[in-house]
Amino acid sequence: MLLTEASEAFAHHLGDVRRLSPATVRAYRADLRDLAALAATRGVTALTDVDLELLREWLWHASERGDARSTLARRTATARALFSWALETGLVPTDPSLRLTAPKRARTLPRVAPSAALAEVMERSAAEAADGDAISRRDHAVLELLYGSGIRVSELCGIDIDDIDQQRGVVRVVGKGDRERVVPFGAPARRALQAYLPVRPALLTGTAPDAHGALFLGARGGRLSPRVVHRLVSRRIGPVMGAENVGAHALRHAAATHLLDGGADLRSVQELLGHASLGTTQIYTHVSSERLAAAYRLAHPRA
Template sequence: MRLDRAVDDFAAHLAAERGFSEHTVRAYRSDLGQLVDFAGDRGLTVTDELSLDLLRDWLWKSSQAGLAKSTLARRSAAARGLTSWLARTGSAVADAGVRLKAPRPDQHLPRVLTRAQIEDILAGLAARAEAGDPEGLRDLAIVELLYASALRVSEVTGLDLASLDLGRLTVRVLGKGSKERVVPFGVPAQKAIVRYLEAGRPALLERATEVTNAFFLSRRGARLGTRAVYRLISGLLADLPGSGPAGPHTLRHTAATHLLDGGADLRAVQEMLGHASLGTTQIYTHVSTERLKESYRAAHPRA
């Protein structure tokens, strides 16, 4: 099989059968497209010509180009996924990438906002929503829900009207790998959501060109996209002190850390976040510890 066709088929497999998100599939396709070009420069165009040495040379060249360890790790994972799938489907004689390794990505503590910063953000959004602006009502509901439930941005934009149970204060989301989970949210988020449903969403829906069950709508009445939420959150965080990414994931990090600060059980937070591994959730215990150390150094006379 031609290598470029194999990448297309593998990407379709990830989306249709593995339930990978559109973002992940796009990243894998881009990485493997680079592999196809690298192999092509060496006159290799079919799947049976893939070898461990070729894959290692590709990763080495990527590292020499200055790519981050996290990018190299993703490229390694994409290549291993491809070669494993090729072997399982009989499109290659053997799994060329079974022994392929990549450097472990650097472990950086995620950016976390203080409670005061969150309160200021929500107060500003609430003031804007008071005027009855449909987009203002929507934006307040989005941020309240992101912080209350620690959802991923794709999970928020993927919500439908039937996804929320306002009586039980729960939201049903479809996470990574098409895994469904039910996540709680609080009364402030409920109030913001109700106001959006009563005055915000109907006004936005009037601008729609077709009927939609999407929960959060754009100014044109269509399902709100992830880029719009990124722009919203990055704008809210732009002037706040602190380093690191300034997107919706910051609110997810913040919610998880504040839960652990408040005494929540680590496994309960793992379930809420939809993490497959407890080790992924444990990064937030490190954040809590670092915050405690900072408070200690700032407040204790003999720190």
């Protein structure tokens, strides 16, 4: 089988069988297209002709290009996953990726906006929404729900009206791997949703087939896109963090860190965030520890 054909079949397997998110499947596809392009320049087109040296050269080219260590690690995982699947399905007699090593990822702590600064941002947003149009009310509800629940931007954009239970203050979301969970949100998010929902029909143009049930709508009447949410968060939260480009994940980081700072236990935060592994959630304990250490260095006379 050609490498390009195997790559496409593997991508379908990831989406249809393993139920990985569309974003993850796109990343795997992009990696494998890049591998196939390099292989073609070396005269390699068949999946069975790919060897360890070619895979190492592929990673070396990415490193020379300046790709981050996290990207190189993902590419290594992509190659391993492809050939593990190919070996199981009988497409290759041996797995050339077994000795392929990935660089260790740098353990970077996420930057977190202070809770007081975020409170000021939310107050300004609420004031603008009170006298604003449907877009400003939608934007305020988006910010409050992201921060109040800690959900991912993809989860937020996938919420339907029926997923919201305002009386109980919970929202049903579908996370990675199509895993569904119910997440609580607070009174500010509830008030923001109550102000947005009556004006939501003004955004509904009827042009998008999936928009009628969507909670958050874009300016053109379709389901709100993650790109619009990223721009909104960057515009509102970026200045208080001293950064020009801040993604929607900044509010997720803030929600997790502020919960732990407030005394929430790690398991509860893991459930809230929808992390499959507790180790993923533990990075936020390091953020809190860093803050504690910084406060100690500034305040203690024997520091």
